[in-house]
Structure formats: structure tokens, C-alpha cells
Amino acid sequence: MHTSLADTLKTQANAHRYFTMDFTARTGLGWHQPTPASASAGHAVSVVIPARNTAYALPTVLDALGAQQHAAEVEVILVDDASTDATFDIARRHPAVTTEVRLTERRGSAAARNAGARLAQAPTVLFVDADMVLPSHVIADVAARAADDTVLTGFRHNVPYQAAPCGGLRLPDGPPLLAADHRVTWTPPVDKPLPYSGITLAEELDGRPLDATDDFQALGYGRFYYDWDLPRMAVTALLAVPRDQLAYVGGFDEEFGALGWGMEDTHLGAALIAAGCLVIPLRQAVGFHLDPPDAAAQWQSKLATWPATLARYRHLLSLPAPAGQGRAFATAADKHLTDSEVISR
Template sequence: MKASLASALEHRGNDHADHTQNFERTTGITWHAPVPSGWVDGRRLSVVLPANNVGYCLPMVLDALEAQTYGRHFEVIVVDDASTDTTAKTIATHPAVTAGLRLPAPHGAATARNLGTYLAQGETVLYVDADMLLPRTTVADLAARATEHAVLTGFRHNLPHGAAWPHTGPDLAADHRVTWRPPANTSLLYSGIVLRQPLDGRPLEHTREFRDLGHGRMYYDWDLPRMVVTALLAVPRAAVLDIGGFDAEFGRIGWGMEDTYLGACLIASGLLVIPLRQAVGFHLDPPDAAEQWQHKLGTWPATLARYRALLAQPARSGRRAVFTASMNSLLHSCEVLR
């Protein structure tokens, strides 16, 4: 009988020093420094955006992708999850979009990302939220460092709707994986632990760039799979296909944990999770951000319960054929926007 996913995670370390040092030796560029404008080395890359009612920000997000300084061509695939606003029109007309599809009914971001991954031609898939505005060097920085062995994670700076834009650009410290101040005397969402005193948490720093989270270790409410956030994430496409993509059930039952489960499966298959401090984007909040957040929190117990159940099952692998067949069938039901 195959070991459970939880057991497989306990056998996987995350010491990525050799990986980052090899990049530095080969290029002469430090791991957290931007590559020069026009950089052309690196793996072929496809950007995949799931989009649902993001008409308020999608044009800006695509403008930013069109303005990237990466000197090598990369495709942009946008999958509309049956939006009811101007999202589909933007996808159909914006010049940054290489391919655009519209699902016939809402399926959730997991399915939208899966379909984009299926269509992607690049060796690396860069998952970007459709409300994530990227600085000009971000795609090049991720593409330059992408390999078949690494999950590269960027960071996000939430910007409230209508707020003034900081002149200095997005701030790394704004991400909860970098600066984390959890409430005291409250059960934390993921682990359930209760902190009796206020904590000035620094997950990125205190875990030595996530290296100390290998072998199933925790930093209070954080473990290594939780560091895998698809707001900005570069992953080898072959590895995603092998595990069968994202688990679409998460999108059907609520919010959260689909990227955590993807991370757990990729870690179990032997990939390293490596942060890029210079890869930080603005996460543009919608006008009704507070209402959306409350709705998401209401569905969290269901998605967390599914994740816990999946941890008890064997780690997924060898699912490329099933994934391909499923996506090919879904593709035939989609409207081609571009």
C-alpha cells in the first residue's frame, strides 16, 4: 500500500541552497536580484490567469503583462470562469492575450487553471491571479530561475479598492508569509493552535527562506504547502500534469486550500519550494472585498476538511493521461474568445 501524502511530506526536505547557489554561479546574479532588462535565458514560460468578474482590474493586469521586460516570447492564457461583467470582452480584445476561453458555467479557479495548464506550451506555467498587477521585471525574474525541480513563489501586496498607489511599488513585507501578526487567544484557522501572547511573526525570515519547513515541520500556523500560493507561482508544467492538476472539488465546495494541496503534491513528488523576494505584485481588491472575504471564510471549514482527508490518501502521481482526457472533454464545451 502506498504511503499517505502526509507521510510523504515528512520525508521531503526543502534545503534549496544548492539550487539557488547554482543559479548565482552560472549567471553572476544573486538569487533575489532582478535580472537585466531584455533577459532571454530560461525555460519557455506560459502565463495562466483564471478570471471571474474581474472587469474592474483585468485591463490593468494585462497591460502590465504586455509591458514585461522579459526578452523572450511568453504566451498569456486567460480562462474566464463564466463571468457576468466585462471580463470576456477584455479577454477577447486585449493584445496581451495569446489564448482566451470562456467556461459555459462557473467551475472555480482550480478548473480554470487546469484548462489553462492543459493549453500551455511552455515548460513552466506561471500562475497569476487576474487581479495581480506585476512589476515589469517579474516574469523575467521567475523565468530565469525556473527549473524542473523548483516551485518558485512570489508575494503579494493587497491594495484596497480606490486606495492611493504607493510611489515605491509593492512591498514584500505586506505579504502574510513575510510579516504575520496573528490574533492572541483565538484558534488559528489552519493548525487550530491558540497563541496566548501577541506574536510578531516573520515566516519567511524565521524559516530561512522556507528551508526549515521541510519534513513536515511547522512555523506556528504555517507549513511548507501553505507557502505555495497561486497568486504568483511558477511551476514545471510536467509536474502539474503528473499529479493531475488542481483538485477541482475545492472550487466547487468553497474557497482556499486548492493551491495548498497542489503544493503538497508537488513537494511529495520531490520539488523544492523557493521564494523570490523581488517578485512582488499588487493584489487589487474588488469594490466588495469585505463581503467577499466573509463569504470565503464561511466556506473555509469545508475546504480545510477536504484537504485533511486528502492528506490521509496516497500522494498523487501518474495522472497525466486522465488529466488530459478530462481537459480535452471540457475544452469542447468552451467558447473561444481569442
């Protein structure tokens, strides 16, 4: 009888304080402190950006990547999932991008991320959404702290679409706010089943998932904070993972992309946790997450597919934890890349 992924998660701790304290002792930097460029010297990061019809945001996103202050070896791989707008042309012209891939047909963000991760040369893969604008220290934050058994997660501050008078997008004054992320400040509905756990709250809750779980440590061993568990904290809007561990668990399950939106990053988080990775937040790594012009319509479309992707995730939880999938991962990713246009600089 096999041990399921769900059961394996119940055996995995997330006690990462020893790791963050060791970092501070070695470097003199606080774990949540923005990182000087010099502290990232000697490290390497591959940034992978899946993109689908994101021309409205991409110039702003890539400009922010080009303005990163670090001393690490960094490559930026953008994988265009058969966009019908100017996404690929923008990436091809922008100096921040080192490799552009254009998939010949739409295959979903999971496949796009897998293809990009397959091309990655660095031991750390930093997944960044094509609508995430990062402060200048984030690459250094990740590069200086990454390890072969850690998943480092940043946060997002959603920003409504607003075009600037002179072109581009208008961003809020000041830095992105950590509290804007639902994993930090969360107000769930009352008398309505929560979408993930299915529990119903009888009274209002001023939810503080990040603080209440001691930076996710209390979510070890498969535990919950109401509707949140540890895999749900792995959000690929801004997420750094060890490349070898990613391949070992088979990368992202691409069936999620065929079904719709959501849960592919949760499943990857579960697989990496089962493989022994810690999930550690970087409170200083917060980006502006830019809404598209038709945000309301897109959101409704995404939510309509949530039941199917959640059902897929529940099914995968009942199966053994993925392991030893490196060859299968490479084969599947190479298949995507064979028919694609790949431009490396």
C-alpha cells in the same frame, strides 16, 4: 498499507540553497535580484490567468503584463470562468493576451487553471491572479530561474479598491512591498485557535515566516512555523510550476471549487512537494493584489466556506500522494475545453 500524502511530506526536504547558489554562480545575478530582460533569453513561460468577474482590475493587470521586460518566449492564456461582466471582452481585446478561453458554465478557479495549464506550451506555467499587477521584471525573474523540479513563489501586497479620476484604478506610489504579504510579516491572534494548525498562542507574536524559516528551507520534512507549513507557502496569486509535474500530480483538485474558497493551492503545493519539488521564494517578485469594490462582503463569503475546503484538504492528506495522473489530468481538462470558446492569436 499505503503511505499517505501527509507521511510523504515528512520525508521531503526543502534544502534549496545549492540551487540558488548555482544560479548565482552561473549568471552573476543574485537570486532575489530583479532580472535584466536579456537573462531570460532562451527560456519560455506560459502565463495562466483564471478570471471570474474581474473587469474592475483586468485592464490594469493586463497592461502590466504587456509592459513586462523580458527576452523569453511568453504566452498569456486567460480562462474566463463564465463571468457575467466584461471580463472576456476585455481579454479578447487586449494585445497582451494570446489565448482566451470562456468556460460555458462556472466551474471554479481550479478547473479554470487546469484548462489553462492544459493549453500551455512552455515547460513552466506561471499562475497569476486576474487582480495581480506585476512589476516589469517578474516574467524575467521566473523565466531565468525556473526548472523542472522547482516551485517558485512570489508575493502580494493587498491594495484597497480605489478608482482613479480618469478611469482605471489608483495604485500606491512606489513598488509593491514584500513585507505586506502574510508569509513575510504575520501578526496572529492570541487566545484563539489558529485556523490551519489549530494551535493557540498565549502571547502576542511578531511573526516573520519567510525570515524565520530561512526562505522556507526549515519547513522541509513536514515541519511547521506556528500556523505555516511548506504547502501553505505555495500561493497561486503568483506561482510558477513545472508543467509536466503539474500534470503528473493531476493538477488542481477541482472538488475545492465546488466546496468554496481556499486550499486548492495548498493541496497542489503538497502534491508537488511529495513529487520531489522544491519550494523557493522570489523576494523581488511582489505584485499589487487589487481588492474588489465589495472586498469585505467577498471576504466574508470566502471565509464561510473555509471549514469545508480545509476538511477536503485533510481528507486528501490521508490518501496516497497523487502520482502518474497525466492522462487523467488531460482528459478532465479537455472536457472543460471541448464546450468552451477558445480564441488563439
